[in-house]
Amino acid sequence: MPASRKICTFQQLLEHRRAARAAGKIVVHCHGCFDVVHPGHIHHLQHARSLGDLLIVSVSSDAHVNKGASRPLIPDDLRAGSLAALECVDLVHLNDYETAAELLEQLEPDIYVKGREYETSVDPRFLKERQTVVAHGGEVFFSSGDVVYSSTALIGSLSDTGAFNSEKIARYAQQHTVSPNSIETILRRCRGMKTVVVGDYILDRYHFCEATGVAGEGPMMALRAIGRREYDGGAAIVARHAAAMGARATLVTSLARDNDSHQVTLRLAAEGIDTISTDHRKQLVAKNRFVVEDQKVLKVDEGSIAPLDSRREQQLAAQILAAAEGAACVIFADFGYGTITAGLLERVMPELRRTVPIITADVSGKQSNLLRFRDVDLVCPTERELRETLSDFSSGIGAVVSELLRTADIRAAMITLGKQGLVACTWPNGSWRESAGRLSSDYLPALASRASDPLGAGDALLAAASLSLAAGATLQQAAFIGSLAAAVEVQQMGNIPVLSDSILDALVTLTRSRAAPAGMVA
Numbered sequence: 001m002p003a004s005r006k007i008c009t010f011q012q013l014l015e016h017r018r019a020a021r022a023a024g025k026i027v028v029h030c031h032g033c034f035d036v037v038h039p040g041h042i043h044h045l046q047h048a049r050s051l052g053d054l055l056i057v058s059v060s061s062d063a064h065v066n067k068g069a070s071r072p073l074i075p076d077d078l079r080a081g082s083l084a085a086l087e088c089v090d091l092v093h094l095n096d097y098e099t100a101a102e103l104l105e106q107l108e109p110d111i112y113v114k115g116r117e118y119e120t121s122v123d124p125r126f127l128k129e130r131q132t133v134v135a136h137g138g139e140v141f142f143s144s145g146d147v148v149y150s151s152t153a154l155i156g157s158l159s160d161t162g163a164f165n166s167e168k169i170a171r172y173a174q175q176h177t178v179s180p181n182s183i184e185t186i187l188r189r190c191r192g193m194k195t196v197v198v199g200d201y202i203l204d205r206y207h208f209c210e211a212t213g214v215a216g217e218g219p220m221m222a223l224r225a226i227g228r229r230e231y232d233g234g235a236a237i238v239a240r241h242a243a244a245m246g247a248r249a250t251l252v253t254s255l256a257r258d259n260d261s262h263q264v265t266l267r268l269a270a271e272g273i274d275t276i277s278t279d280h281r282k283q284l285v286a287k288n289r290f291v292v293e294d295q296k297v298l299k300v301d302e303g304s305i306a307p308l309d310s311r312r313e314q315q316l317a318a319q320i321l322a323a324a325e326g327a328a329c330v331i332f333a334d335f336g337y338g339t340i341t342a343g344l345l346e347r348v349m350p351e352l353r354r355t356v357p358i359i360t361a362d363v364s365g366k367q368s369n370l371l372r373f374r375d376v377d378l379v380c381p382t383e384r385e386l387r388e389t390l391s392d393f394s395s396g397i398g399a400v401v402s403e404l405l406r407t408a409d410i411r412a413a414m415i416t417l418g419k420q421g422l423v424a425c426t427w428p429n430g431s432w433r434e435s436a437g438r439l440s441s442d443y444l445p446a447l448a449s450r451a452s453d454p455l456g457a458g459d460a461l462l463a464a465a466s467l468s469l470a471a472g473a474t475l476q477q478a479a480f481i482g483s484l485a486a487a488v489e490v491q492q493m494g495n496i497p498v499l500s501d502s503i504l505d506a507l508v509t510l511t512r513s514r515a516a517p518a519g520m521v522a
Contacts, residue, residue, distance in 0.1 A: 006084040007092045010106075013056065016091055017107055026052030029109035031100035031129070033060045035073050037082045044143045048113040049088040051141060057083050058095040058103055061398070062423075062443045075171055075443075096438050098399040099125045101132045108136040116142050165421075165445035169510075172444050176476035183481060183507055187500045189471035191246035196324045197463075199235030199333030199340055201253040201264065201277075203286040204455070204495050206231070211292050221297065223290065231495035233287065235333040236268065237456055241463035241485065242331070243271050244497035250274045250323045252316065254306065254339040256281040271497075276319050278339075281306050285337050294452060294493070305367055307338035317347035329358045329470035331462060332376075336367025345372055360466040362458060371408050378469060379404075380414045380462045380482075401425045402439045406432045412475050414465060414482065416458060421445040424479040442476050447510060448487035453494065460489040460498050484510075 008016065020027050030048050034041055034057075049055040061076045074082075076094055084092045095103055104112065112133040118126055119142045130140050172178065209223035232240060239251040251268060255261035255277040261284060265275045285303035289296050308316060316339075324330055330352055334340040352359055353375055361373035362380045370381055370389045387393050390407075392400050401413055405427070412426035425441045427434070465482030473481065484506045485498045 003081060003084040006089065007080050007094075010093065010103075013091060013093050013103075014106060016054070016056075017109075020054045025054050026111065027054045027056065027107075027109045028052035028111045028113060029056045029058070029100075029104065029107060030113050031058045031060075031095065031103070034079050034083055037079075037086075042086065042088075044113070044115060045083075045086060046088045047143045048111075048141075049090075051111050051113065054090050055088060056091045056093065056107070056109065057089050058093045058100055059083065061094050061096050062441065075168060077171075096398075096440070098396040099129055101125075101128045104129055104132040104138075105136075109133065109138050111139050111141055113141045113143060118142060168443065168445050169447070172442065172476070172480070176442070176474060176480070178477060178480045180504070180507055180511060182477065183484075184504060186468050186471050186473045186477060186481065187245065187503065190467045190500070193247045193329065193467060193470060194250075194327045195239075195242045195247040195467065195470070196250045196252060196320065196327050196330045197235050197239040197242065197333060198252045198320060198330065199238070200285060200335040200337040201232070201236050201251075201255055201339075202234030202335060202337075203260065203264075203284050204231040204233035205229070205286055205288045206494055207288060207290045209290055209292050209297075223292065223297075229494060232264065232267065233456070233459075233495050234285070234335050234337075235339070236264070237459050237495045237497070238331055238333045238463045239268070239273050240271060240497040241460055242467060243273050244499045245464065245467055245503075246500055247329075247467055248272070250276065252276045252320050252323060252339075254278045254281050254308075254337070256283050258283065260284050274323075276316075276323060278308065278312050278316055280308070280312055285335075289455075291493075303337065305336065305338050307341050308344065310343065313341060313343050314347065317344055320344075320348050321351055324352055324356055327356055329360070329466050330356050331466050332359075332361040332373060333459070333462065334361065334363045334368040334372075336363070336365035340368075340372075342372055349375065358466060358470040360462065360469070362462045364458070370404065373410070374408045375410070376408075377411045378414065378465065378475075378478075379410055379412075380416065380458060380465065382416045382418070382458065386413075386415055397423060398425070398439055398441060401441070402432075405439070414461065414475075414479050416461065416486075418454075419446055419451070421447075422461075422479060422483060424475050426475050442479070444476075444479055444483055446487070447480075447483045447506070448490050451490040452492060454490050456495040457486040457490045459495070460485040464498070464503065 028048050028051050059080045080092045080094050083089050133140055206229045208227040209225055212222045212224050215222040235253050239249045242249040251273055257279045268275050283303055288300040290298040359376045360378040361376050363370050390403055414422050414424050416422045421444050423441050423443050425439050428440045461482035464485035465478040468478035468481045484503045488498045488502045488506050
């Protein structure tokens with residue numbers, strides 16, 4: 001059978017299983033990542049094939065490969081293709097679950113074969129697989145292990161696994177219609193788009209210093225101040241990103257009755273941003289970062305949590321709904337300082353959901369909670385924020401994302417992985433109920449060639465991805481545009497708005513680089 005025909009959908013796999021059972025054949029099943037197929041894998045699969053009449057191999061999809069940074073090295077479709085090319089393998093299936101247990105439940109193989117290293121394993125994921133096989137009358141065998149190789153060890157020996165990222169970016173671009181022309185069209189549609197951003201205002205202060213040595217009175221670093229710069233942060237920078245991309249932005253936030261707050265309003269107005277705010281705070285929230293050369297050495301926060309009371313909550317809710325009339329997009333940016341409360345969301349979300357096409361959200365800080373944002377179109381947490389929300393620090397990322405989206409009835413998520421990029425996840429049929437819990441995911445490596453300051457990367461991603469979705473982009477295109485915006489942001493010091501032209505320039509630079517993804521030519 002040609003290799004391309006060996007790669008099966010779930011339904012095709014079940015049909016082959018039924019035919020094999022009717023013919024009295026013994027079905028053998030192997031499952032794994034198979035990231036860089038090596039002699040150990042081949043020997044393992046040949047041994048498995050010798051145990052029966054039909055060998056089915058399931059391959060972990062990219063989102064469920066939980067083996068650390070830069071893994072998987074090889075995209076899942078290429079890993080599946082490599083296995084399908086082996087003569088000893090009869091059928092290959094890309095598995096979208098964290099383990100093979102769900103597949104084993106339906107497939108009911110006669111024999112399930114794992115590597116010798118699993119013989120004494122107490123990993124709960126393997127134990128679940130083993131229990132599933134035995135419950136349906138199957139047997140679990142272990143390969144001999146006489147040819148020992150490790151994909152993890154082989155990949156770890158490579159000096160530059162990042163060199164594979166250009167191929168991953170190219171494949172992503174080809175699969176999801178990402179090109180300078182398509183991105184420029186989407187960004188053009190963002191111009192004039194009415195957008196409302198709701199959330200806490202934060203004043204980001206950078207204190208630039210030089211180190212003068214160790215203080216005489218104790219073992220601490222001595223610094224000499226040489227300059228200070230202030231940036232609008234929190235929800236304000238999200239609104240400024242939106243305005244920089246050409247949107248008509250309104251910021252709904254909480255300020256104080258002081259000169260700093262007055263200056264914030266004037267500064268945002270100069271950029272065409274309307275500001276609606278309560279003035280119940282005693283002082284602005286400020287985050288002071290002390291920087292020596294390009295290295296942050298200390299962070300000092302000012303300002304406390306000041307949640308809205310019921311009267312201000314009702315007033316702000318009415319203002320949000322009024323500002324959102326005719327809006328294409330509403331973005332919630334919750335930094336945990338009290339502007340966004342559970343009561344506020346209960347007041348505004350039903351009406352916003354009826355009238356606003358795209359609603360997105362992100363959180364930052366221990367006081368905020370992703371689960372409050374129910375029935376939204378997109379959330380953009382970091383992996384750490386995601387895991388802290390669900391108190392799950394051991395499951396594969398795909399399983400944790402699936403739990404979040406199911407619990408809060410969220411349509412899609414972009415999970416940022418720091419220097420490793422992001423994973424864009426959604427339900428193939430629009431909701432988890434209609435998709436039978438099967439999550440679709442796409443991995444995109446980080447697009448920045450260097451990083452001077454990671455502050456604000458998530459805010460740039462949130463703003464650019466939200467506007468892109470509202471402009472008709474697919475989730476994958478929005479993730480690429482958001483990643484470009486984040487790449488621009490991290491290459492400059494401080495929280496600076498990212499212009500549409502800067503996003504396009506970053507795309508052109510990426511396209512023209514020596515590792516230019518072929519699918520991104522205009």
